[in-house]
Amino acid sequence: MTRPKRSDKKGETRLDRTTALDLYTRMVRIRQFEEKAARLYEQGLLPGFLHSSVGQEAVAVGVCGALRKDDYITSTHRGHGHIIAKGAGLDRMFAELYGRETGFNRGLGGSMHIMDFELGVLGANGIVGAGIPIAAGAGLSIQLRGTDQVAVAFFGDGAINTGAFHEGINLAAIWDLPCVFVCENNLYAESTPQEYVLRIPALTERARGYGIPGELVDGNDLVAVYDAARRAVERARAGKGPTLLECRTYRWYGHYIGDPAVYRPQEEVEYWKARDPIPRFEAWMKEHVGFDDADREAVWQAVAAEVEAAVKFAEESPLTPVEAALDCVYS
């Protein structure tokens, strides 16, 4: 199967209006957070690097929307969206990016290493593929403790040819661990197009090599992602083992903010921008649960106010002192 699965018009999904609005709001929170962070970064206000997930919101929200608060996720260097979708407050997110005491990790993690155990966020990760065995380990802990939680690993297409992908998924498969492995395939590993490093039409080809189900999903179709994630999460919760999901999507910005992205054609960017997941879900809501311009306005304005307050909170928070840099390196 190499055609990404789209949501069925007739709708196997029974998304009620409240849930739909919640998922929609999460996508808008990610979009506005990322756009604001990019502007702040361009002004030189944020230290380090910044990897934007604009364009990929439906994957983060579709998967995290299918999770409970006590479920776990591991994330990537492009992780803001996953963490916001899992329920993170924008104020502590911005504070972390600003290197402030009030950040999720006192500013010691920065953009690429945000973690919060209370939200089940076991960590964004600057190392490509490293979250996969960590999620398998979380799955083993769930199995040993006998709870019905689920552990999800988000990773990009660059991670799928690392040894960590192979070792982590194989272990989860042998032990029937309650894991969902979500590949956000945005077609580029930094500047390397996928066809340079992969000879198969879809990652689902690999699932059989681990003896687990695999599914290819249109990652810009929130409902399709949500449906696929629910199936995978239910399967994991029922003790039937892991699933590999490949969600095809696209990052609008370059690999990092400031990357001129000369390795990809402008028409390709335009093609994907025309498939923006947010208006697509608006259209779905109009048709299925009711949604109008006033609803849209209300969500965007509320989120804009939240972003503004969050940035203010971060800027007014104390800077983490330089001496703290060596804290939390060794126990």
Added chain:
Amino acid sequence: MELLRVIDGEGRPLREAPCTDEDARALLERMIFLRAFDERAVALQRQGRIGTYAPYRGMEACQAGAASALSPEDWLLPTYRDHGAAMIHGLPVEEALAYWAGRVESYRAPAEVNVFPPAVPIATQIPHAAGIGWGLRRAGSAAAVLCFFGDGATSEGDFHEGINFAGVFRAPVVFFCQNNGYAISVPFSRQTAAASIAVRAAGYGIAGERVDGNDALAVLDAVRRALQRAREGGGPTLIEALTYRVGPHTTSDDPSRYRDPEEAQRLALGDPLERLRRYLAGRGAWDEADEARAQEAARARVAAAVRAVEAMAPPDPADIFAHVYGAEPLFFQEQRRRFLAELESAARPGAGGPAARGPAPGGAAGGPAVRTEGGGR
């Protein structure tokens, strides 16, 4: 996935053989030699004449069948259990035996023999094979690479990264997995949830095949076709050969602690030598005189190697420090000095007791007290 077999468990032909009777006879003679080597090596270890040994008993069809498909210019990457294949590809017998005798001057392939040193870490040779194959292809060479590994290696990241790379860059490599049922003590059922190793080929966009690894003719056929594909630019192949490690993991292992002794019979793979013997006998191409001749030739060849290794000058204990660093750090030089000083004091008349082997406080017996520098152990 279909399992390729040329002869059945009783040696009856199931399909046309990939080679002439003459070639099949040569293959059987090689397997008889490999069995004789293996049996002698286990005996030498039990007598304390060589060190720990990893027997390949039961896997001779893989060793001889796969290596017999190679052309002299092809490269072989063996593991520690593939000295059988290495000898078939031209590694001198005494070089293989000297390795197990712990000699630093062993496994030296002559210039015209394209055999790599054995890989002891699991799966490290797989990315090496991808690199060698890619290099051969870029250099416009007609040679191909045969890379051996076991079922335990297939769960390593190196397997994944190496095979994906070879697939993408069309490296002329045959990845030959001897699935012998156990990774030391871990049974294959605990190695992967997949139905087979060969199905993974699809995940790399390369050809995959499953063969009866105790059927020497099937192994020869599959590896020969895969090498041909590699040479023609068709890229790598992943071959899974189903076999069984009849003996222990090494001479230091007791498999009765983790597997049922009846298991081998239940698998019904049969003894690879006996299967080929019956096949040839059924065609009137092998009789008792042939068998006696082959056994005698094998024993003589192994005996000559044993004599050659045992005639070597005693090894220098300092050899264990050879080939570790290009530029030796201070702590390493100190380790050697201390090691040799301890040996010397232990060898001194009247100082051979255990007390003399420990660190010498105050330097009374073993020279000045030694403090290891630079975090050396």
